[in-house]
Amino acid sequence: MKDNNNSEEKSELSTSGRFRRNLLSRSGSLIAGFALVSGGLTAVPALASTENNDASDFTAFIRLSRLLTGHNSLDIQLGERLYSAMCQQNAQFAGWVKQLSDYVQQNNIPDVETLDEKLKQHPLHEPMMAIVKAWYSGVIEPGYHATVYGYQQALMYQIPRDGMVIPTYAHNGPDYWVANPPPVDRLLTF
The missing domain is CATH 1.20.1070 (Rhopdopsin 7-helix transmembrane proteins)
Structure with a gap:
């Protein structure tokens, strides 16, 4: 008791x-x-507070991102941050997302490989690759001063997550302190 x-x-x-x-x-x-x-x-303002972005543009971005990454369970909050930042970085980005989405629908594109092959010499290839890079790396610009929009959620760490620790100075990975410590089988003697 x-x-x-x-x-x-x-x-x-x-x-x-x-x-x-x-x-x-x-x-x-x-x-x-x-x-x-x-x-x-x-x-970086939230998606809801941006003037030239609306919910349908963001929905198109997420739908397109699912096709481009091959992942259906993308982190929506990370998607909001990436979309908002990419729209701030380039005023044409929302238009590119719409053009890419329309191209995918009009041509019945089944996967990113097919889209990549069709857009090789097309001006929309660069924004397509920028979306893929953003989801996989968690940043939208190169260099060591880049703003990180998603670290743990970056797709490059999701695929090998079962066998690889996300690189960090915290030896047990990011946020390791929230998990219960392993049980002590025997006390160490010094």
């Missing part, structure tokens, strides 16, 4: 600890956001 109470207490402690960590991380992000705005810098 006493052991059962201890396990309930530990469960409550770990739940409250997780809640505190999440609260601390969210409040830190909020403070950083206020600091950026008050300092005159602007953060």
Whole structure:
């Protein structure tokens, strides 16, 4: 009976600890956001707040991204960040997405390989490749000063995830501290 109470207490402690960590991380992000705005810098706006982007454009982007990456379960929040950033980087991007989507529908393109072959010498090939690179790398521009829109969610880390740790200085991978530590089989003696 006493052991059962201890396990309930530990469960409550770990739940409250997780809640505190999440609260601390969210409040830190909020403070950083206020600091950026008050300092005159602007953060990447959310998709809903952009004037020249609407929900149908974003839906077309996600549909096109699923075809281009071959993955149906893409992270929608990452998609919002990538789409918003790519539209900010180039005012023609939303139009390119529409043109690519129309081309795919009109030509009954079944996969990215077929589309790549048909667009080899076409001006839409470059925006197509930019979308693929963004989803796989989590960035939209080259160089070591590039803004990272998705690290853990980048597709280049999803495929080998079962056998490879995402590169990081945290030895057990990003956010390793949220998982329970492995059980101690025996105590080390020194």
